[in-house]
Amino acid sequence: MRARLIAVGLFALVAAAPALAQVSDGVVKIGVLTDMSGPYADNVGAGAVLAAQMAVEDFGGTVNGAPIQIVSADHQNKTDIGSTIARRWYDTEQVDTITEVVSSGVALSVQQISREKNRIFLATGPGTPDLTGKACSPVGLHWAYDNYAYANVVAGAVVRRGQKDWFFLTADYSFGHALEEQAARVVKSNGGTVKGSTRHPLGSADFSSFLLQAQGSGAKVLGLANAGTDMINATKQASEFGLTQGGMNIAALLVNLPDINALGLDKAQGLLLADSFYWDMNDETRAWSKRFMERFGGRAPGSLQAGVYGAVMHYLKGVKAAGTDEAKAVMSEMRKLPIEDFYTKGAKLREDGRVVRDMYLLQVKKPEESKKPWDFYNVVATVPGDEAFRPLAEGGCPSVAK
Known part of the structure; x- marks a missing residue:
């Protein structure tokens, strides 16, 4: 009987804290x-x-x-x-x-x-x-x-607004390549044309040669398949080179809120972008x-x-x-x-x-529309997740295929 009680007690102690024992290294x-x-x-x-x-x-x-x-x-x-x-x-x-x-x-x-x-x-x-x-x-x-969703939401909206001839300025690594590929797919599927593309190293400071190629392409839209300071610098220099004044529109395919703060509303106003969250929603x-x-x-x-x-x-x-x-x-x-x-x-x-x-199509406000710090966006549309993201059957995930 004593042995049985001891065994029951030990079992109770183990059962009382099973989870901690299951956490590696505690x-x-x-x-x-x-x-x-x-x-x-x-x-x-x-x-x-x-x-x-x-x-x-x-x-x-x-x-x-x-x-x-x-x-x-x-x-x-x-x-x-x-x-x-x-x-x-x-x-x-x-x-x-x-x-x-x-x-x-x-x-x-x-x-x-x-x-x-x-x-x-x-x-x-x-x-x-x-x-x-x-x-x-x-x-x-x-x-x-992911890049598929951003391209779907942004490139699709821009092309459907009649801006159909694109040139891509792309960060030269896997992220940029994938973003350009997905955006080009959306442009073409909506009746648009890709006039050309050029690739720049990560962390570029001088975009002049790349922007001259874009300017000479005859495209109406400069698709920026980059992010962070690369996107910010390319946007600023496009304005300095007169691309926007000459009628070329900029479609930044990946923009984050701090990027708009760095650009300033005067330069970013009117920009269409996609995101999955906005702090002031x-x-x-x-x-x-x-x-x-x-x-x-x-x-x-x-x-x-x-x-x-x-x-x-x-x-x-x-x-x-x-x-x-x-x-x-x-x-x-x-x-x-x-x-x-x-x-x-x-x-x-x-x-x-x-x-x-769900993903959101957002548009950057004009400076006079912003009423407080970080008040940058208007929500243009909500895109349901099943429409924004790549269908499961098209992704090629090996475990799903099996």
Whole structure:
């Protein structure tokens, strides 16, 4: 009888705290791998780290009795550096999941490493749709947007307004190539023509030769398949070279809120763009953004920063529901759980890892329309997620094909 009581007692102790025993190393560690110093730093960077910290705080600081920790690093938009950090985090620092990774090239590498190590990758910043296509992963999630959706929303709207002859100025790496490819597809499918394209290195300061090629093409639309400071500098120099005064319109295919702040409303006014979030959209977005701004020097969050909060929060909900931080078990729960917060309404996590959410066609206000700091956009249209994102059957994800 005594032995039986001891056995029952031991079972009760184990049953009382199963979750903590299932958390590797007794800590849930989240790595924010981002651009802290390069062309995308304003769009992600320290703001992305803050958003992750806010998610942990709002979740309560622990999950299933285990503390939650945030670590961060700068991948410098270099695949070798990002890959080295990811492997070190997984192999020696017990990081359970990596998030953000704005560079598409770095993200594709981190997704493959995460798959090899059986760790969840919460991609919020990169644009390449290959993350849910040919490079998809059973433990990979693409949260905020992708180039397919942006091209659908922006290029489609511009062409349907009668601006059909395009020339592309493209960042010369996987993100830019994919963005141009998707936009060109939309232009042509809507009856438009691509007059030509040229590619520039990441972090270019002088766009003069590229803009002269665009000017000489006879195109009516300059499609900017780049982002961050590259997009800002190209837009400013296009104005300085007289492209816009000469009748060429600029379609910036990937714009974040801090980019408009850097450009100024006088130069950005009238610009059509797509995004998955705007801080001043409703009471919920304003309430969260106010908290963010109080801790971030008054700067409003862009979609990529807010997206980190949403992805981290959903991951923690998955860990709680699974009772473990084992990747496949957590991913299974994340697919079941509803995605509902200030940022996301009625979204679903698809089999290929794509979070299918509504996208918004936005237009930059005129300076006289802006009534307060960061009051930059009018919402022109809401595009349902099933219309904005690539259909599951067309993505080429091997696990879905099977």
